[in-house]
Amino acid sequence: MTDDSMISARRKRQIEAIILIILLVLSLTGIFINDYSPADGFGYWVMMVFVFAFFAIVLGWLQSRQSGEDFMTVLRDQALHWLFSLLVVGGASIVLKPEDDSGLIILLILSLATALDGLRVGWRFCIVGIFLGVSAVIPVYTEHFFWVELMIVAAIVTLTIIRSFWLRKNN
Template sequence: MEDEKSNESLEPSQSKEPQEPPLRKMTVWLDESVLIVLLLLSLAGIVISAYSSQGGYFFWLVMIPIFWLGAVLSSRAQARRAGESDVSIKTLLCFETLHWGGVLLAVIAVFVLRHKEIVDDVTAVLDILLVIALGTYLNGIRIGWRFSLIGVFLGTTAMLIAYVEQFLPLAILIAVIFILFSLYWGKRKRTIRQQSAQDIHHAS
């Protein structure tokens, strides 16, 4: 009788479906949040730059430290998700500081060119967008596709500003599509992982 009771008590625990680790959920959620926040801020920067070149300059200067912070958070999340707990925060900070410090210097160089009137306001804004787009895209190759997606958005928007008069509705549409795609893809990957884990669980 005691053996039967012990077997019955074990059955519920053995039949439990495998759950996605909380750490993975948290890091994926962090990646998606960084993407959404940076896309919305970038969209705000594009609107400001369209109506005030001077305001756009200062906005993108402020945005570079925010991109740096987003890159640090995404890098840390990716390292933890991959089980690379030995990657120190100091290493991530050094790498991202060097990367975004270079982007900052390039943006300042554009300011200097504008101050010397070598380029006009529109050209300066487009140059800044392309510099940040390239920096974000290249950073994303290392830390994750979502960050590269922000770079694609900025680069595409720069081309829209150059060739389309009413570019803002298209820029908003692209931002919405990218956000929805990120959420959909993240959910799809989680579903596939859970299904695979369930298949392994049932097979065992």
């Protein structure tokens, strides 16, 4: 591996870690909004489908640059994945009323779409998808779910930072 490719691999990991943190913070924001106002939470999670799609495309672009894969193929695959996810969200919005806890259903759909896309764009996206799924279920078991989810995010971010330092030290 040349110095240039090692630098770009390191930079790619840094960008992936930043995207992970951004998505986790946006997820916590959505959980808070959904708790305060289910109708607003519904709209927030629909908007997040586009945000997650954007970041998935960015990660796909980074991977295509590193691997030499055709970006148009990656873009097509990502666009179809997130278009179908948006169609399912649209179907859920027709069946469910936004004022009912339909935001949690959208959250579960986004969880699945994110975790599955993580198989293509990287483990960090899988982690976010799993976190979203857990976040949709935790409120069923505790009233203090936001604090539990905040601790989970803190643990994920801490472990990601520790892993980054460990990788940097070993390279």
